[in-house]
Amino acid sequence: MKALTWQGQGDVxxxxxxxxRIQAPTDAxxxxxxxxxxxxxxxxxxxxxxxxxxxxxxxxxPMGIVEEVGSETGxxxxxxxxxxxxxxxxxxxxMCERGYNAQCETTQNRDQGxxxxxxxxxxxxxxxxxxxxxxxxxxxxxxxxxxxxxGPPDERFLYLxxxxxxxxxxxAFADVPKGGSVVVFGxxxxxxxxxxxxxxxxxxxxxxxxxxxxxxxxxxHGIEVIDSNQVKDVTGAVRDLTDGRGADSAIDAVGMEAHGxxxxxxxxxxxxxxxxxxxxxPLMSVAGVDRTAAxxxxxxxxxxxxxxxxxxxxxxxxxxxxxxxxFDKGIRLAMGQxxxxxxxxxxxxxxxxxxxxxxxxxxxxxxxxxDEAAHGYDIxxxxxxxxxxxxxxx
Numbered sequence: 443m444k445a446l447t448w449q450g451q452g453d454v455x456x457x458x459x460x461x462x463r464i465q466a467p468t469d470a471x472x473x474x475x476x477x478x479x480x481x482x483x484x485x486x487x488x489x490x491x492x493x494x495x496x497x498x499x500x501x502x503x504p505m506g507i508v509e510e511v512g513s514e515t516g517x518x519x520x521x522x523x524x525x526x527x528x529x530x531x532x533x534x535x536x537m538c539e540r541g542y543n544a545q546c547e548t549t550q551n552r553d554q555g556x557x558x559x560x561x562x563x564x565x566x567x568x569x570x571x572x573x574x575x576x577x578x579x580x581x582x583x584x585x586x587x588x589x590x591x592x593g594p595p596d597e598r599f600l601y602l603x604x605x606x607x608x609x610x611x612x613x614a615f616a617d618v619p620k621g622g623s624v625v626v627f628g629x630x631x632x633x634x635x636x637x638x639x640x641x642x643x644x645x646x647x648x649x650x651x652x653x654x655x656x657x658x659x660x661x662x663h664g665i666e667v668i669d670s671n672q673v674k675d676v677t678g679a680v681r682d683l684t685d686g687r688g689a690d691s692a693i694d695a696v697g698m699e700a701h702g703x704x705x706x707x708x709x710x711x712x713x714x715x716x717x718x719x720x721x722x723x724p725l726m727s728v729a730g731v732d733r734t735a736a737x738x739x740x741x742x743x744x745x746x747x748x749x750x751x752x753x754x755x756x757x758x759x760x761x762x763x764x765x766x767x768x769f770d771k772g773i774r775l776a777m778g779q780x781x782x783x784x785x786x787x788x789x790x791x792x793x794x795x796x797x798x799x800x801x802x803x804x805x806x807x808x809x810x811x812x813d814e815a816a817h818g819y820d821i822x823x824x825x826x827x828x829x830x831x832x833x834x835x836x
Contacts, residue, residue: 443462443575443577444456444458444575444576444813444836445457445571445575446812446816448497448498448499449497450491450496452487452488454500454815454816454819455816456813456815456816459497459499462578464511464512466512467512467513467515468514468583468584469515469580469581469583470510470518470579470580471509471578471579472505472507472526472577472580473506473508473576474504474505474573474576474577474836475506475507475596475835476504476597476833477501477505477575477812477834477836478600478601478604478605478806478831478834479574479819479833480502480604480605480631481630481822482563483501483562483819485698485755486500494565495565495569498562498569500562501561501562501575502528502560502562502603502604503528503573503600503604503605504526504573504574504578504603505523505526505590505603506524506526506578507521507522507523507524508521508523508524508587509577514584515583515584516585518583522587522589523590523592524587524588524589525588525600525602525603526561526586526587526603527604527607528780529543529546529557529559529780530546530549530558530568530586531543531544531546531549531585531586532548532582532584532585533582533586534548535547537550538585541784544557544780544782545557545558546559548582549568549581549582551566554567559581560779561573562574574815574834575812575836576812576836585783586783590602591794597803597805598803601631601635601793601802601805602782602786602789602793604782605631606635606639606785606793606800606802607780607781607782609632609635609636609638609695609753610635610788610789611753611778611780612636612753613636613639615751615776615778616640616691616693616751617774617776618645618690618749619690621645622645622646622689623645623689623690624645624647624689624692625688625691625692625693625740625743626650626692627650627651627692627693627696627736628650628651628696628736628754629653629667629830630695630696630830631830632753633651633656633696634805634830635800637649637660637663638663638665638800638801639800641663641664647664648665648666648667648689649666649668650680651669655828655830656830657669666683668680676739676742677739687745687746691748692739692740692748692751693750694739694754695736696735696736697736697753697754698754698756734762736754737750737752737754738764740752741764741773742767744773745771747771748771749773749774750773750775752775752776752777753777753780805830805831806831808821808827808829808833809832809835810832811836812834814834818834
């Protein structure tokens with residue numbers, strides 16, 4: 443089969459690789475019909491190389507048709523149309539029973555000190571082959587796959603794999619008071635949907651970004667936007683819109699690759715990626731190599747006694763945080779990988795609604811064949827050609 447493989451920093455290629463096969467009774471094989479490029483994939487593209495091997499198959503936002511099932515996959519059957527959550531969880535362990543699927547104890551990577559395994563996402567999370575491919579082996583298929591109806595286009599359901607549950611959790615964790623306000627930093631796919639979900643739930647949604655196409659997309663969905671290129675003081679602009687206090691809650695939808703801030707982490711990221719893996723991987727596990735501009739922006743823009751919700755991925759172990767400010771303001775932090783299956787009961791009725799209340803049909807900007815995946819990564823990383831969400835079609 444064809445699959446997108448990691449070959450080095452900034453180098454991904456579509457290659458012929460062996461077809462996946464059933465390895466455990468709880469496995470299924472899915473023929474992929476759509477698979478998206480995630481902002482988190484850009485962390486692999488640029489930053490997390492020390493935790494990857496050449497030839498690793500990327501991608502964790504897939505959907506398709508079940509082609510084969512193991513003997514212990516429950517009600518899942520050949521021919522089912524499914525969305526595959528990015529985290530691999532069993533549904534019956536202590537963590538899963540409490541809705542913490544991203545910490546599944548069955549697929550947890552204890553040797554790395556990390557949580558549940560993820561598709562296509564480094565040695566830290568199981569090094570499980572990802573979904574930017576023609577076929578995907580899905581472990582724990584008795585629980586993970588989300589069966590969706592035939593008929594509507596893939597884009598109605600595809601974002602249940604990651605974007606929508608991550609955005610929903612970001613808003614839930616932000617704990618916005620009734621009728622309150624939330625400021626979202628970053629209008630990539632997660633930020634777009636977090637802002638829309640917040641507005642759908644009755645909150646005042648304000649979003650910060652600098653890319654014209656992203657700002658315009660948010661405006662189309664009734665989001666108040668702040669163009670960080672047009673204001674000298676983003677924090678001041680947020681406070682001007684919120685009675686001088688700041689927003690009740692703030693969401694960091696950017697993560698480690700935030701633009702701006704200190705140049706030191708930017709240099710550190712580049713240097714670490716040039717070191718041999720045996721040196722760079724341990725270094726990243728103890729060093730502060732993230733660019734934290736978005737996180738600092740959230741801390742500044744949220745009101746006192748507010749909540750900061752982190753949905754953007756961070757990779758450094760010792761990132762500097764403004765602890766004095768955070769303590770003095772009484773800020774609460776909430777963060778983590780999305781517990782995908784926990785939020786599906788809230789989201790599935792919304793994506794099945796023909797009125798499209800979350801605007802899922804207005805997120806994809808580029809639909810490309812799998813063979814053009816490297817181009818998709820390039821334009822998404824550079825924010826070129828209006829790229830906000832790139833979907834690949836194997």
